Amino acid sequence: MITSNSILFTIICVFAFQAIILSVLILKKQPKILANKFLALLIFFYAIMAINIVLVNVLKDFNLMHIFRYVQLEMLYGMGPALYFYTLSITKPSFKFTKKNSIHFFPLLIEFIFYRTALYRNGADGLYVDPIPNITYVYLTQQWIGIISILVYSIISIRLLFKYELQLKQYFSKIEDKAYHWLKIPIIIFGFYPILWNILTEVDRFLFDRNLREYYFLPNFVILAITCTWIGFKGYLNKVNPELLIPEISNIEKEDSSPSKDLEFLDKLNQVMILEKPYLNSDINLNKLAELLEMKPKTVSLKINQNCGKNFYDLINSYRVKEFQKLVKTSNLEKLSLLGLAFEAGFNSKSTFNSAFKKNTELTPSQYLKKVKNAS
Incomplete structure (x- = not known):
C-alpha cells in the first residue's frame, strides 16, 4: 500500500467524476449514434479505474480493506473492446453492432464475476505477502491477460485509423475535419498506459522492494484522471458525421498494374489542372474532378493511382505546392505571408501545407523562401 494523500485523492476524484459526467453527456448527445455509446463506455471504464485506487486506499485507512475486495471497480477487459468499437464506428459509419459482436465483451463478464470470488480476494491479498503465494499468480495472470488485450485492441484501432485516413485520401483533398487525428493520442495513451504501468510496478516490486511507489503511484492516476477528462471534452465537442460514407473506390491499390x-x-x-485549376478550391473532391474529366470517379481514382503513383489527396496537394511556388516568385517577398499564399494556392491548413510542401520539395516553406530570396 501507499501513504494516503488527500490532495492527490481530491484531484483524482474531481477529474474522474468530471469524466464520468462527460461520459453521460456524450451518451445523451444528439444525434444519438453508436460511436458515442462506445466512447462514453470507454471514458467511464478508465474514470472508475482512477476512482478505484482512491477507494482502496481510503478503505485501507479505515481498516476496511476486506470490503474493497467485494466492490472492485476495475474493468480491464472492457477497455479494449470499447476503444475498438468506438474507432470502428467512426471510421465505418455504416457499422452495426450485432449479437455476434457482443462476444468481445464476454471476458468483461468473466472478469466481473472473478472479482466477486474468493480466488480473487485471496490472490489479491497475497500481493502484500512475502513470499507471494501461488494463488496470487492466478490474479497476476488475469491482470496481464487483460492488459495485453487492451494493447492488442489498441493496435487494431490505430490500424483502423490509418486505413481510414488512406481511404479519405483517395476521395478528399481536405481531410483535417474527417480523419480524427486527435483520437490517435488517446489510443496510444489508453493502449500503452496499463502495460507501462504494470511494467513499472513489477520493476519496483522485484528491484526496489516497492520503495518507489510513493513517487509514481498516485501521480500516475492523477495523469490518468486528467487524460480521461480531456478525452471526454474532445469526444463531446467532436462531431461524428454518420452520413460520411467512403465510396467503393477507397480500396483501390496504388501499385501500377499496367506496364x-x-x-x-x-x-x-x-x-x-492548368485550365480549370480545381485544386484552388479547398473542398475539391474526387467526384468534382471526375465531372471535369467527364469520367467515373472510380475510374479516375484508379488511373491516378496507376499513372501518377499518388492518391487523389497527394496529387491535388502537389499542384497546390506548384501554385504556391509560382505565387512566391511573382509576389513582393518583403511583404510576403507564407500562410496567406498557401491559402491562396488552395490549402486550408498550415500543418497540411507544411507537410505537403516538405514531401514535394524536401524543403520547408521557410527554407524555400530563403532559397528564392538568395537567388533573386
Missing part, C-alpha cells in the same frame, strides 16, 4: 502509362489520361488531367 505503360495512360498518356491520354495524363494529358487530359494536366489540361484540366
